[in-house]
Structure formats: structure tokens, C-alpha cells
Amino acid sequence: MDIAQELLSIARSAKESSRSLAVLSTDRKNRVLRIISTKIAEQRAFLQAENEKDLSNARAQDYPRAFIDRLTLSNRVLDEMIAGLEEVAQLPDPVGEVTGMWKRPNGLLVGRMRIPIGVVGMIYESRPNVTADASALCFKAGNAVILRGGSEALHSNRALVRLMQEVLQNEQIHPAAIQIIPTAEREAVIQLLQLSDYIDVIIPRGGESLIKTVYEHSKIPVIAHYKGVCHVYVDAEADPSMAENIVLNAKVQRPGVCNAMETLLVHQSFAEKYLHSLIGALHRAGVSLRGCERTCRISNGISAATEEDWSTEYLDLILSVRIVDSIDHAIEHINRYGSMHTDAIVTNNYASAQKFLKEVNSSVVLVNASTRFNDGNQLGLGAEIGISTSKIHAFGPMGLNELTTTKFIVYGEGQIRA
Amino acid sequence: MDIAQELLSIARSAKESSRSLAVLSTDRKNRVLRIISTKIAEQRAFLQAENEKDLSNARAQDYPRAFIDRLTLSNRVLDEMIAGLEEVAQLPDPVGEVTGMWKRPNGLLVGRMRIPIGVVGMIYESRPNVTADASALCFKAGNAVILRGGSEALHSNRALVRLMQEVLQNEQIHPAAIQIIPTAEREAVIQLLQLSDYIDVIIPRGGESLIKTVYEHSKIPVIAHYKGVCHVYVDAEADPSMAENIVLNAKVQRPGVCNAMETLLVHQSFAEKYLHSLIGALHRAGVSLRGCERTCRISNGISAATEEDWSTEYLDLILSVRIVDSIDHAIEHINRYGSMHTDAIVTNNYASAQKFLKEVNSSVVLVNASTRFNDGNQLGLGAEIGISTSKIHAFGPMGLNELTTTKFIVYGEGQIRA
Numbered sequence: 001m002d003i004a005q006e007l008l009s010i011a012r013s014a015k016e017s018s019r020s021l022a023v024l025s026t027d028r029k030n031r032v033l034r035i036i037s038t039k040i041a042e043q044r045a046f047l048q049a050e051n052e053k054d055l056s057n058a059r060a061q062d063y064p065r066a067f068i069d070r071l072t073l074s075n076r077v078l079d080e081m082i083a084g085l086e087e088v089a090q091l092p093d094p095v096g097e098v099t100g101m102w103k104r105p106n107g108l109l110v111g112r113m114r115i116p117i118g119v120v121g122m123i124y125e126s127r128p129n130v131t132a133d134a135s136a137l138c139f140k141a142g143n144a145v146i147l148r149g150g151s152e153a154l155h156s157n158r159a160l161v162r163l164m165q166e167v168l169q170n171e172q173i174h175p176a177a178i179q180i181i182p183t184a185e186r187e188a189v190i191q192l193l194q195l196s197d198y199i200d201v202i203i204p205r206g207g208e209s210l211i212k213t214v215y216e217h218s219k220i221p222v223i224a225h226y227k228g229v230c231h232v233y234v235d236a237e238a239d240p241s242m243a244e245n246i247v248l249n250a251k252v253q254r255p256g257v258c259n260a261m262e263t264l265l266v267h268q269s270f271a272e273k274y275l276h277s278l279i280g281a282l283h284r285a286g287v288s289l290r291g292c293e294r295t296c297r298i299s300n301g302i303s304a305a306t307e308e309d310w311s312t313e314y315l316d317l318i319l320s321v322r323i324v325d326s327i328d329h330a331i332e333h334i335n336r337y338g339s340m341h342t343d344a345i346v347t348n349n350y351a352s353a354q355k356f357l358k359e360v361n362s363s364v365v366l367v368n369a370s371t372r373f374n375d376g377n378q379l380g381l382g383a384e385i386g387i388s389t390s391k392i393h394a395f396g397p398m399g400l401n402e403l404t405t406t407k408f409i410v411y412g413e414g415q416i417r418a
Numbered sequence: 419m420d421i422a423q424e425l426l427s428i429a430r431s432a433k434e435s436s437r438s439l440a441v442l443s444t445d446r447k448n449r450v451l452r453i454i455s456t457k458i459a460e461q462r463a464f465l466q467a468e469n470e471k472d473l474s475n476a477r478a479q480d481y482p483r484a485f486i487d488r489l490t491l492s493n494r495v496l497d498e499m500i501a502g503l504e505e506v507a508q509l510p511d512p513v514g515e516v517t518g519m520w521k522r523p524n525g526l527l528v529g530r531m532r533i534p535i536g537v538v539g540m541i542y543e544s545r546p547n548v549t550a551d552a553s554a555l556c557f558k559a560g561n562a563v564i565l566r567g568g569s570e571a572l573h574s575n576r577a578l579v580r581l582m583q584e585v586l587q588n589e590q591i592h593p594a595a596i597q598i599i600p601t602a603e604r605e606a607v608i609q610l611l612q613l614s615d616y617i618d619v620i621i622p623r624g625g626e627s628l629i630k631t632v633y634e635h636s637k638i639p640v641i642a643h644y645k646g647v648c649h650v651y652v653d654a655e656a657d658p659s660m661a662e663n664i665v666l667n668a669k670v671q672r673p674g675v676c677n678a679m680e681t682l683l684v685h686q687s688f689a690e691k692y693l694h695s696l697i698g699a700l701h702r703a704g705v706s707l708r709g710c711e712r713t714c715r716i717s718n719g720i721s722a723a724t725e726e727d728w729s730t731e732y733l734d735l736i737l738s739v740r741i742v743d744s745i746d747h748a749i750e751h752i753n754r755y756g757s758m759h760t761d762a763i764v765t766n767n768y769a770s771a772q773k774f775l776k777e778v779n780s781s782v783v784l785v786n787a788s789t790r791f792n793d794g795n796q797l798g799l800g801a802e803i804g805i806s807t808s809k810i811h812a813f814g815p816m817g818l819n820e821l822t823t824t825k826f827i828v829y830g831e832g833q834i835r836a
Contacts, residue, residue, distance in 0.1 A: 019753060023777055096776070102798055108787060110797050115779045117809050196633065200809050215614065215637045221810040222639060242832040249834035335437065357827050358514070359441055361533045369526060369830025378835065379528050379826060380520055391535050391618050391823045392639040393811040405809045408797060409775050412787025414660040416667035417796065 003183060007191045010179050011198035014119045014144040017174035022116050022142045024173070026093035029140055035167050037085035040078065040132070043163055048073055050159035051128065058126075058152050066256065070127045071153055081132045084383060088136040091382045094400045095142045098409070109411040114404040116142030118200035121192055122385075123214065125206055126150025131160045135178045137385045141403035144177045146199065148192065151184030158182065193218040203398075205386050223393055225386040227313045228258035228341035230371045233330040233356070235347035236267040240274045242368060243346045244281055249370040250344065252285045256315045258387060259342045259364075259374040263310060263320040265330045271298065271323045282319065292322040310337040327352050331359050338362065341389060342374040363389065363396035421601060425609045428597050429616035432537045432562040435592035440534050440560045442591070444511040447558055453585050455503035458496065458550070461581055466491055468577035469546065476544075476570050484674060488545045489571055499550045502801060506554040509800040512818045513560045516827070527829040532822040534560030536618035539610055540803075541632065543624055544568025549578045553596045555803045559821035562595045564617065566610065569602030576600065611636040621816075623804050641811055643804040645731040646676035646759035648789045651748040651774070653765035654685040658692045660786060661764045662699055667788040668762065670703045674733045676805060677760045677782075677792040681728060681738040683748045689716065689741045700737065710740040728755040745770050749777050756780065759807060760792040781807065781814035 040047065051073040058068055094114045101111035120143045122134050131149055138145035149157045157180055165175040181188050193202065196219040204214040205225040214222055232250050234243045250261035266275055271294070279299045282289060289295075290305040302321070309320045310333070324330045327345075334343050344366040345356040353367045364374040374397065376384025381399030388394045394402035458465065469491040476486055512532045519529035538561045542548050549567055556563035567575045575598055583593040599606050611620065614637040622632040623643040632640055650668050652661045668679035684693055689712070697717045700707060707713075708723040720739070727738045728751070742748045745763075752761050762784040763774040771785045782792040792815065794802025799817030806812045812820035 022779060104796070104798055108791065108797075113775075219633045221808060223810070239832070245832060245834050253835055353829075357531075361440060361825055364826040364828065366828040367830055369828055369833045370835050372835040373526065373828060373830075373833070374826075378522070379526075379828070380522055390639060392641070395823045396826050405813045407779055408782040408792075408814050410782065410784040410787055410791060410797070411771075412785055412791075414657070414663060414786050415791070416663050416788045417671055417790040 003185060003188050004191050007181065007188060007195065010146060010176075010181065011119070011192070011195040013174075013176035014146055014179060015198040017176040018116065018118050018142075018144040020174055021139070021144060021177055022095070024142065028171070028173075029093065029142075030089040032167060032171050032173065033085050033089040033136055033140065035171065036132075036136070036164050037082050037089075039163050039167055040085070040160075041082050044075075044078055047078065047156070047159050047163070051156040053155040054153055063152070067126070070125065071156075073128055073156055077129050081129055084133055085136050088140050088383055091140065091400055093140065094404045099406060106415050107413060108415055111409045112406040113409050114401070115407050117403060117405050119144045119146065119198060120403070121146045121148070121199045121202040121220065123148045123189060123202065123204040123206070123210065124150065126152040128153045128156035128160060130205075131157045131180075132164075133383065134385055135161075135164055137383060137400060137403060139177060141400050143403060145179070146192070147178070147180045148189060149180070154184050189213070190217050193220060196220045201393075203385065221392075223388050223390045223398070226389040227339050228260070228374075228387075228389075229262050229311055229313050229337065229339040230259060230342040231263045231265055231330075231334050231338055232261050232344045232346065232371060233265040233324075233327070233334070234267060234270050235327060235345055235349060235352045236269045237349040237352070238267075238270055238346040239348055240270075240277075243270070243274070244278055246344065246346055246368070246370050247278060248281060248285055250372060251282065251287055251319055252317070253370075253372055255317050258313070259371050260315070261319065261371050262312065262314055263322065263337070265322050265324050265333060267327070267330070268294075268323050268325055271295075275299075275323070279321075286317050288318045290318065290320045294323040295321045313339070327355060331356070334360055334362070339389065341387070342366070342371040344369060344371050363387065421603060421606050422609050425599065425606060425613065428564060428594070428599070429537070429610070429613040431592075431594035432564055432597060433616040435594040436534065436536045436560075436562040438592055439557070439562060439595055440513070442560065446589070446591075447511065447560075448507040450585060450589050450591060451503050451507040451554055451558065453589065454550075454554070454582050455500050455507075457581055457585055458503070458578075459500050462493075462496055465496065465574070465577050465581070469574040471573040472544075472571050481570070485544070488543065489574075491546055491574055495547050499547055502551055503554050506558050506801055509558065509818055511558065512822045517824060524833050525831060526833055529827045530824040531827050532819070533825050535821060535823050537562045537564065537616060538821070539564045539566070539617045539620040539638065541566045541607060541620065541622040541624070541628065542568065544570040546571045546574035546578060548623075549575045549598075550582075551801060552803055553579075553582055555801060555818060555821060557595060559818050561821060563597070564610070565596070565598045566607060567598070572602050607631070608635050611638060614638045619811075621803065639810075641806050641808045641816070644807040645757055646678070646792075646805075646807075647680050647729055647731050647755065647757040648677060648760040649681045649683055649752050649756055649762070650679050650789060651683040651742075651745070651752070651761070651763045652685060652688050653745060653763055653767060653770045654687045655767040655770070656685075656688055656764040657766055658688075658695075661688070661692070662696055664762065664764050664786070664788050665696060666699060666703055668790055669700065669705055669737055670735070671788075671790055673735050676731070677789050678733070679737065679789050680730065680732055681740065681755070683740050683742050683751055685745070685748070686712075686741050686743055689713075693717075693741070697739075704735050706736045708736065708738045712741040713739045729757075731757070745773060749774070752778055752780070757807065759805070760784070760789040762787060762789050781805065
């Protein structure tokens with residue numbers, strides 16, 4: 001069987017399984033998630049042995065340390081996976097929820113009911129923990145999922161999917177509910193993106209080249225999870241110690257993730273009084289700074305920012321700093337250079353806070369809080385499958401609700417249209 | 419300027435205008451809509467003269483009568499357009515609505531606020547009334563719109579857009595908020611679909627070849643408005659006179675639209691008693707029937723349905739009829755042959771009604787009401803831009819809310835992530 005044939009058969013069986021998944025009871029879904037959680041705990045040694053195959057390949061190819069870290073199924077990662085499955089089992093089932101119901105003048109009762117999307121194609125990095133998390137979220141929301149993790153994690157992902165499929169089979173659930181593309185060939189992704197008769201949405205997580213490839217080739221709707229060029233704007237009337245706490249947290253607490261700050265914007269009157277000391281704190285935390293002309297004049301050890309810096313996602317202990325004349329100037333900068341992912345203002349001025357919340361249309365906009373809160377768990381959605389940077393369907397963190405759509409349901413008494 | 423350059427300039431200016439549209443007050447938006455409504459009334463003669471150019475071209479090319487009807491800016495169509503603009507002005511402004519707000523354990527207040535999508539690319543049939551309706555809805559929802567109507571309506575559409583742009587300009591609003599692609603070239607659509615840096619969503623309305631072309635070429639998210647193969651299922655315990663009313667209304671009241679019934683499914687025990695008389699009523703209403711083997715045995719004058727008939731959207735006084743053994747058989751048929759657009763059950767059995775509502779995942783599912791109610795106005799959303807058959811973002815009628823997305827807003831007091 002060639003790869004196109006195999007993908008077609010995967011997609012067809014996924015569609016078939018999605019019909020029965022859509023009507024599975026909440027109790028059965030939760031039971032399955034808990035059994036998978038238990039099996040992962042029992043099969044720890046097997047999963048780590050399979051993971052070791054991926055790890056030794058990656059080491060042989062001299063992948064960077066951070067890459068190897070994300071690839072590793074350590075005991076801690078497996079513990080989190082086991083806890084994560086239990087957590088998804090505890091979340092409310094979105095399927096069948098009626099989000100609103102109203103009566104029409106002709107007596108029709110009209111409501112909107114959450115239903116599964118159907119079949120989700122998930123394309124992601126070489127992080128085997130995502131394999132379990134994404135499968136659990138899709139399954140709980142009543143969707144079949146076709147997984148395509150980074151090729152470097154293929155052994156780990158296959159082992160995890162085999163384990164989940166065994167549980168499905170034992171529980172008399174169509175095992176095509178969770179499937180993986182069994183090859184590392186890049187061509188397989190292109191083929192997958194053609195199967196719009198069977199797959200309802202593609203969720204790609206990753207860098208620019210992956211997202212571009214997906215948009216280039218997909219005949220299926222795409223909800224992209226792309227980069228975060230996130231800003232903190234420190235307003236004229238910001239509290240200096242709150243500003244320092246938020247700026248340090250946004251940059252330093254976990255610099256390698258999409259909701260970390262990449263550019264600091266500072267109002268000139270705050271800058272005059274406090275920027276020197278803020279720069280000192282950032283330097284002490286090990287952050288390299290790239291500043292605008294005025295910033296470079298305030299302190300030593302800052303290199304000049306280039307035009308490119310303002311739109312760069314460093315994912316590292318590097319920060320661009322710019323002094324702005326006004327909040328309008330700050331908002332203009334964010335609209336021009338940002339990626340509309342996560343942006344925060346620090347201020348004690350009521351009008352500035354409201355203006356920033358209203359005029360910055362990023363997926364998460366915060367007043368007096370760290371950008372690091374752009375996360376499904378932190379915002380109260382429960383577990384997340386990722387953070388959408390597409391404005392369509394879901395903008396920002398995607399939890400269980402965002403893995404559903406709604407249909408209209410209508411209770412009539414024989415009404416016809418005049 | 420070649421067409422690619424011109425489209426780029428249209429898309430860029432649309433993006434630019436969308437920033438100011440997003441923060442326009444409700445009062446100003448409503449004022450503009452009402453002035454446009456007045457201007458259309460004043461410019462009736464001019465609009466009809468421009469429309470006449472399109473009509474004489476279409477007549478010379480022997481377009482069918484129904485096509486010419488949809489192309490005509492009659493006094494009635496203009497009256498509806500004028501009333502429609504006033505109606506959109508009266509609808510609540512979705513922009514800035516906070517759809518929910520909750521408090522996190524760390525004290526963060528987290529909410530979701532509706533914001534415009536940004537720039538909408540609207541591709542539609544040769545119906546100039548859609549030009550005004552779609553522009554009004556996009557404008558009220560704070561979006562810029564780039565219109566591409568059927569080439570046969572180009573004179574009418576250009577006249578309407580010129581009129582709307584004059585009003586925008588007089589009201590000091592960026593006239594790029596409402597633009598039209600000034601050429602009938604098909605290549606222009608392909609070019610438009612590449613401009614993902616400036617356009618946020620493409621809404622195509624039309625037949626199979628248009629929708630396919632759009633999915634084939636678009637690098638922009640697509641919300642398709644595609645065909646309706648809609649069913650009425652008459653259950654064993656249906657009231658025969660209610661069934662007849664609904665079946666006739668769903669087929670005959672306006673056969674040329676996407677929410678008209680194309681296939682009638684009848685439970686065998688209802689069929690034994692009442693199908694003969696129901697077929698008589700359909701025949702008297704001028705409907706040609708194509709039946710399954712059992713249906714053909716019940717009455718004369720029914721041709722045998724082919725496999726293809728079950729998935730055909732006739733848009734005409736033609737109906738496929740099938741007798742089914744059970745509600746499960748009916749649901750199976752709908753899942754296999756339907757387009758998940760609009761499906762109705764007629765029944766007095768509580769369990770059947772609930773089962774049908776739960777297991778049929780079409781965009782609108784009705785109990786004891788005509789399929790013709792799948793319409794934004796009828797379901798209480800106000801005016802609609804169309805009926806989405808994409809499961810992503812909006813499934814079913816798209817009103818003003820569906821032309822927005824949501825961002826998360828967060829009110830903090832200095833919170834940082836641990």
C-alpha cells in the first residue's frame with residue numbers, strides 16, 4: 001500500500017469512528033481516559049525504551065539540548081501525562097451543552113448545541129507529551145484525531161498510540177478514534193492536507209515553514225498555532241515595582257515559549273525616572289538588551305536594535321526595548337510589529353487601561369499582569385491543545401469548547417414558513 | 419497597474435481601514451448605514467440604469483430566466499435593500515460585547531470580548547442585493563470588506579459600491595472599508611486568495627466549482643457556503659396532516675434555495691397508511707417524484723431514483739422519496755447522502771424527537787418544523803450574510819456575531835506566574 005492509499009484509509013476510518021464518538025456518553029469517555037492514564041503508568045518502562053530509540057537517533061544527529069529535552073519522556077513528563085489524562089476526565093463534557101435557547105414569535109424554540117467538529121488533523125513538534133494531551137482533548141470533545149508529530153519522535157508516538165488504541169479496543173470503541181501517520185515522510189503531510197472529504201480541521205503547531213507549508217497545501221480549514229511577538233507596555237503612571245515584577249516574569253520565567261515577552265515598550269516619562277534601574281534588573285537576570293536610540297543613551301551594555309528586531313520572536317534571554325512618546329505610539333508599534341498573540345500594559349491610569357484593552361486586538365490583552373498567563377489552564381479553560389493565532393473559530397488558547405462547533409436545534413409544533 | 423498590483427493595493431488599504439473601523443462607535447456606524455439607505459432611495463434611477471447594462475448583457479447571452487431575476491434591481495429588491503440597511507442599523511452592535519467574565523483563584527478577572535475579524539473577502543453570485551447586505555453586515559461588525567460578485571453584475575455592483583464609498587468619505591470614514599474588485603477576470607479571485615497578510619477570512623457563496631476553486635487556491639481561512647441536500651424524515655408516529663404541511667412547505671414554498679427539502683424519508687408504518695395520499699398532494703403541487711423501489715410500488719407516476727439522486731440538490735420541483743425501516747435507517751441515510759445543512763423530523767414520539775436532535779449533526783436540526791426555517795432572520799439572529807456549511811467558526815446561518823471573533827481580556831493587580 002503506498003502512502004496516499006494508507007492515508008486515505010486512515011482518514012476514512014477516522015471519519016467512520018467519529019460518528020460513534022459523537023454519541024458516546026460522558027461516563028464512557030471518562031472511563032477510557034482513566035484507563036489510558038493507568039496503562040501509561042503501568043507501561044512506563046516500555047514507553048521509555050521506545051523513547052530511547054528516538055533519543056539516541058537525535059543524539060547521533062547532534063540535535064540541540066533544548067530539542068532533546070522536549071523529546072524526552074522523563075519520569076516527570078510521564079507523571080504529568082498521567083495527571084493530565086485524569087484532569088481531562090474531570091473537565092465537563094462540552095458535547096450536547098446547549099449554550100443558549102430562545103423563543104421566536106411563531107413559537108419555535110431555537111437553541112445552539114455544542115457538537116464535535118468531527119475529525120481533527122493535528123500536526124506538531126517532536127514532543128511526545130503532546131501526543132497524549134491532544135488525543136485526550138480530542139477524544140473528550142468527541143472528535144477522532146489523526147496525529148502527525150515531529151518525525152524525530154516517531155517511535156515514542158507510535159508506542160503511545162498503540163497503547164491508547166489497545167484501550168479503545170478493549171472498551172469496544174472504534175480504535176480509529178486515535179490514529180498516527182506511520183511514517184516520517186514529509187510528503188505524507190501534503191497528502192493528508194488534501195483529504196477534505198474526511199478531515200474537518202487541521203491544527204498545525206510550529207514554526208513559520210510548517211505553517212506556510214500547511215496554508216500552501218491545505219484544502220481543509222486550518223487553525224494555526226504560530227509565533228508570539230509579545231509586548232509589555234509600561235505606561236507613564238505605572239507602579240515601578242509592579243512594572244519590574246511583570247517585566248521580569250514575562251521575559252525570564254520561561255523565555256523559550258510563545259507567551260514570553262519579546263519587546264518592552266516604555267513611556268518616556270516612566271523611562272526618565274525608572275528605566276535605568278529596570279535595565280539593571282534585566283541585566284542581573286542575564287537578559288541581553290537591544291534598544292532604540294533613546295534606550296541606548298540611558299544605560300551601557302545595550303546594543304542598537306535593528307528594524308528586524310522589533311518583529312523577532314527570540315525565544316531566548318534577549319529583549320528589544322523601545323521608548324515611546326505616548327500610549328498611541330505604543331499601540332501603533334504593537335499593531336505594526338506584533339503578532340497579535342499576547343500584549344500587556346502596566347498602568348495605574350484608568351483611561352490608559354481601558355484604551356489598551358479596547359484598541360489592542362491580540363488574542364490575550366492584559367492589564368497589570370504577566371504575558372505568561374496566556375495559557376488555557378491559567379485563564380480557566382482547563383487543559384489546552386494550543387494557542388490559536390488564527391482569528392477564525394478560536395483566537396487564543398483552545399480548550400475543550402474550542403474543539404467543538406455548534407448546531408442549531410429547533411423544537412416546533414408544526415410551524416411552516418409563510 | 420496590473421491586476422495583482424491592484425489587488426494588493428485594495429487588500430492593503432482594506433487592512434489599514436480595518437484598524438479604524440474596529441474602534442468606530444456604534445452611533446457613527448448606524449448613522450452611516452442610515453445615510454446609505456437614504457442615498458440608495460435617492461439614486462434609484464441611477465442604480466437601475468447601471469443594472470440595465472448588466473441585464474441587457476445577460477439577455478444577449480441568453481441566461482435563464484431565474485438568473486435574470488436574481489440579477490434584477492427591481493423596485494421591490496431596492497425597497498428590501500433600503501429596509502435591510504435600516505434593519506442592520508437597528509441590530510445590537512456585537513463589537514465590544516463581553517460574552518463572559520470570571521475570576522481566577524489568583525484574583526485575575528478574565529473575560530472574552532467580541533472584536534471584528536478584520537478584513538473579509540466575500541465571493542458571491544450575480545445578485546447585486548447581496549452587495550448592499552454583505553457590506554452593511556461587515557461594516558456593522560467592524561470589518562472591512564472586499565467584494566467579488568458574479569461578473570454579470572459588475573455594473574450594478576460598482577454603482578452600489580461607489581455610492582457607499584461616497585457616503586463613507588462624506589462621513590470621514592476610510593473609504594477602503596467597502597471595496598469591490600473592479601474586474602470580471604477569474605484570475606483576480608485566484609490572486610485575491612493569496613493575500614493572507616491582509617485578508618482574514620474568505621466567505622465564498624456558490625456552487626461546487628466555485629467552492630472547490632477557493633479551497634484549491636486559498637491561503638486564507640475559508641468559511642464556505644455550499645449546497646443543501648436537506649431531508650424531512652416522517653417518523654412512524656407522525657401526525658399525517660402536520661407531516662403533509664411540513665413536507666409541502668419544505669419542498670414547494672421556494673424550491674430554488676439551499677434550505678428546501680431534496681429528499682423525503684418515510685417510516686414504513688407511516689408509509690403504509692399515509693404515503694399514497696402524501697404523494698397525491700405532492701403531485702398536485704407539481705412536484706416530480708423519484709422513489710425507492712417500495713415507494714414506486716405505492717403509487718403511479720414515480721420514476722425510480724438512482725444512487726446519484728440521493729445526494730442531488732435539485733433546486734427545483736423534484737423530490738427523492740425513500741421508505742425506511744426505522745429512525746436509525748433514516749439517520750444513516752442522512753449521514754451518508756446528506757450535506758449536513760438542514761434536516762427535520764416530523765414525529766409525536768418523544769424519544770424519536772430527542773434521538774434525531776442528538777444524532778443528526780447538521781447545521782440546523784428541527785423537530786416538527788419546515789427546513790425552510792434555516793435562515794438567520796427566521797432563527798432570530800437578524801440579517802445573515804449566508805449559511806455556513808463549514809463546521810469551523812460558524813456552522814449554519816451567519817449573522818453579526820458570526821462576523822466577529824473574541825479576544826481574552828484580563829484585569830490584573832500585578833499578578834505574575836509562579
